[in-house]
Amino acid sequence: xxxxRGLSPIxxxxxxxxxxxxxxxxxxxxLLTMIFGIATLTLLSALNDGWLNQMxxxxxxxxxxxxxxxxxxxxxxxxxxxxxxxxEEVSRLMQSYGEIVGWTQRIRTSGLASVGGSSAGVQVMAxxxxxxxxxxxxxxxxxxxxxxxxxISHDLILGHTVxxxxxxxxxxxxxxxxxxxxGEMVSDVFFLRGILETGAPQxxxxxxxxxxxxxxxxxxxxxxxxxxxIRADIHEHTDALYRLFTQQLSEHKYEIMPWQELDPMVRQWxxxxxxxxxxxxxxxxxxxxxxxxxxxxxxxxxxQKELGVIVAxxxxxxRIFLMLLLEAVMLIFIGAILGYLGGSLLVYxxxxxxxxxxxxxxxxxxxxxxxxxxxxxxxxxxxxxxxATLIAALLAxxxxxxxxxxLSLSQALRIQ
Amino acid sequence: MGNNQDxxxxxxxxxxxxxxxxxxxxxxxxxxxxEIAAGEFAVVAGRSGSxxxxxxxxxxALESADSGSVEVLGQDILGMNSDxxxxxxxxxxxxxxxxxxxxxVFTARENVAYVCQLQGKSRKESMEIANHWLxxxxxxxxxxxxxxxxxxxxxxxVAVARALASxxxxxxxxxxxxxxxxxxxxxxxxxxxxxNHRFGTTFLISSHDPDVKQAAGxxxxxxDGQIVDSWDEVPEPPQSLSSSCPSSHLPLGERVRNxxxxxxxxxxxxxxxxxxxxx
Numbered sequence: 001x002x003x004x005r006g007l008s009p010i011x012x013x014x015x016x017x018x019x020x021x022x023x024x025x026x027x028x029x030x031l032l033t034m035i036f037g038i039a040t041l042t043l044l045s046a047l048n049d050g051w052l053n054q055m056x057x058x059x060x061x062x063x064x065x066x067x068x069x070x071x072x073x074x075x076x077x078x079x080x081x082x083x084x085x086x087x088e089e090v091s092r093l094m095q096s097y098g099e100i101v102g103w104t105q106r107i108r109t110s111g112l113a114s115v116g117g118s119s120a121g122v123q124v125m126a127x128x129x130x131x132x133x134x135x136x137x138x139x140x141x142x143x144x145x146x147x148x149x150x151x152i153s154h155d156l157i158l159g160h161t162v163x164x165x166x167x168x169x170x171x172x173x174x175x176x177x178x179x180x181x182x183g184e185m186v187s188d189v190f191f192l193r194g195i196l197e198t199g200a201p202q203x204x205x206x207x208x209x210x211x212x213x214x215x216x217x218x219x220x221x222x223x224x225x226x227x228x229x230i231r232a233d234i235h236e237h238t239d240a241l242y243r244l245f246t247q248q249l250s251e252h253k254y255e256i257m258p259w260q261e262l263d264p265m266v267r268q269w270x271x272x273x274x275x276x277x278x279x280x281x282x283x284x285x286x287x288x289x290x291x292x293x294x295x296x297x298x299x300x301x302x303x304q305k306e307l308g309v310i311v312a313x314x315x316x317x318x319r320i321f322l323m324l325l326l327e328a329v330m331l332i333f334i335g336a337i338l339g340y341l342g343g344s345l346l347v348y349x350x351x352x353x354x355x356x357x358x359x360x361x362x363x364x365x366x367x368x369x370x371x372x373x374x375x376x377x378x379x380x381x382x383x384x385x386x387x388a389t390l391i392a393a394l395l396a397x398x399x400x401x402x403x404x405x406x407l408s409l410s411q412a413l414r415i416q
Numbered sequence: 417m418g419n420n421q422d423x424x425x426x427x428x429x430x431x432x433x434x435x436x437x438x439x440x441x442x443x444x445x446x447x448x449x450x451e452i453a454a455g456e457f458a459v460v461a462g463r464s465g466s467x468x469x470x471x472x473x474x475x476x477a478l479e480s481a482d483s484g485s486v487e488v489l490g491q492d493i494l495g496m497n498s499d500x501x502x503x504x505x506x507x508x509x510x511x512x513x514x515x516x517x518x519x520x521v522f523t524a525r526e527n528v529a530y531v532c533q534l535q536g537k538s539r540k541e542s543m544e545i546a547n548h549w550l551x552x553x554x555x556x557x558x559x560x561x562x563x564x565x566x567x568x569x570x571x572x573x574v575a576v577a578r579a580l581a582s583x584x585x586x587x588x589x590x591x592x593x594x595x596x597x598x599x600x601x602x603x604x605x606x607x608x609x610x611x612n613h614r615f616g617t618t619f620l621i622s623s624h625d626p627d628v629k630q631a632a633g634x635x636x637x638x639x640d641g642q643i644v645d646s647w648d649e650v651p652e653p654p655q656s657l658s659s660s661c662p663s664s665h666l667p668l669g670e671r672v673r674n675x676x677x678x679x680x681x682x683x684x685x686x687x688x689x690x691x692x693x694x695x
Contacts, residue, residue: 305515309513313506314507315502316503317502410473410478413473
């Protein structure tokens with residue numbers, strides 16, 4: 001555009017603004033439709049981000065942590081022989097990274113729990129009672145009884161469903177049977193100190209939690225462990241830590257797994273949710289494009305003669321194109337900003353109380369979700385919504401602007 | 417009349433223009449020859465449909481001719497592309513239209529200043545020029561008003577000021593008094609005449625208003641797309657429509673439609689023929 005002489009961008013902006021105001025009612029209706037669409041999109045996007053974040057947090061804090069380090073091949077074999085023989089080598093690295101909030105060592109193996117005449121297959125997990133509280137929120141999910149006591153060797157915590165299946169009660173003597181490294185089957189008596197309810201059915205129906213020291217002695221594993229579980233300060237640091245550990249630790253000796261890889265179903269849910277968010281974005285943007293296109297084409301039809309005149313007196317076609325494109329962009333920009341502000345207000349008003357979906361609580365628990373969803377505005381979704389509307393503005397503006405440049409001058413000037 | 421009548425500003429030779437409604441041709445200009453000298457105050461008169469507006473549109477580079485040559489200010493208009501024509505109009509021609517055709521969202525002053533800004537002048541300078549010309553057409557005090565706050569006569573004065581603001585060598589006015597009452601129309605013509613005298617700007621006006629014709633320095637009579645010497649003269653009709661409106665000038669879309677129609681007709685004919693033989 002010509003600047004500072006000739007038609008400046010300010011002149012174009014003035015012209016676009018005045019043309020939008022010349023039919024106030026139509027512009028207002030178009031704006032209101034857009035504001036409603038973008039506000040709804042913002043709220044839906046915030047709900048999506050909110051429940052995704054809850055899901056991630058619940059999944060990570062209920063059991064897995066952000067990252068797990070195993071001996072190479074352990075996740076597939078689940079065999080105690082694939083163990084980390086020198087956990088100190090890994091533990092030393094933990095001090096170097098400020099992004100790590102906490103870490104713990106675990107032993108995981110399959111076993112059998114019996115009480116009275118009942119028995120059930122369990123996933124025996126041994127952990128350091130103190131360290132574990134830095135990594136997961138399992139200690140806060142003990143619904144009856146107490147968390148593992150540091151230094152006490154025969155405390156046992158059972159998942160809520162497995163305890164129900166066994167008919168076990170607090171204080172009961174539970175016999176656990178597992179296989180040692182050499183293949184020998186061994187059993188020991190533990191005392192049920194607590195019942196845990198993580199909300200994740202696959203954990204609640206199989207978990208038998210004991211302290212790490214007693215497990216290492218019982219299974220004759222010395223200092224070795226099967227898992228080192230790490231919690232990052234924020235979810236977004238997982239990838240950076242993953243890269244750091246991958247560089248520092250030999251891939252022949254260790255496997256490093258971020259939380260997404262530890263439960264493919266959760267990952268699929270997150271991907272599905274992303275796709276769902278994208279579809280909603282697409283639908284709203286298409287509606288916005290149609291709305292703007294309709295408004296611009298009607299406006300173009302009404303102004304054919306005027307456009308013909310300004311071309312006749314010397315306005316080049318590229319200037320006409322830019323004028324009309326700017327009108328569409330301005331209209332969508334105002335609608336997008338007001339819509340996003342409106343949506344943000346809705347989100348903030350619901351952020352604390354959340355949306356209560358307790359009626360569907362059972363379905364939600366399965367996916368690590370809380371029954372109350374707290375919508376959450378993220379910079380990512382703001383960028384997505386605003387850039388998508390800008391693209392929509394350009395798409396919706398290009399066709400009418402192009403048509404304006406192809407007006408027949410003689411015909412346009414003949415319009416009465 | 418102005419001072420520069422010695423040099424020709426418009427030179428039209430054997431000009432043909434035809435409009436098409438579907439596949440039906442309507443010849444608008446038929447072998448027209450015309451020369452206008454610089455500084456003339458010329459009026460093209462004729463009945464509705466005689467080709468006045470088409471003539472002005474072609475001279476003003478708003479429309480193409482089918483054949484012939486069009487030289488305005490020594491430049492071949494027909495050889496220019498769309499952007500070159502736009503630039504040519506901006507630098508050399510001012511327009512006054514029948515329906516004023518001001519930009520609704522601009523004030524009177526902004527309407528006039530707009531062409532100056534298009535020419536690359538700064539906003540401030542453009543506004544000064546606009547003020548000057550609005551005073552010249554005696555509505556300097558109405559510069560802040562939007563077109564819908566002005567009477568028809570005032571709007572037409574703004575249009576004249578806009579036409580003059582770009583300092584053109586030629587002003588084309590298509591039925592400028594048609595929407596005005598006779599008193600306002602006469603005033604406008606007087607104003608245009610005066611401007612022609614004072615600044616030597618060439619005016620080519622199309623009109624069938626007797627007052628305008630009376631004010632003309634030169635009256636060009638147009639009938640059926642041809643210039644005639646008197647209204648009693650019956651212009652020679654084109655020898656054939658194909659010479660005046662060759663089918664090669666039929667718009668592409670119409671040509672395709674015509675081809676499909678002919679194809680269908682010939683197929684239908686064959687089918688009917690076959691049935692007749694069988695019966």
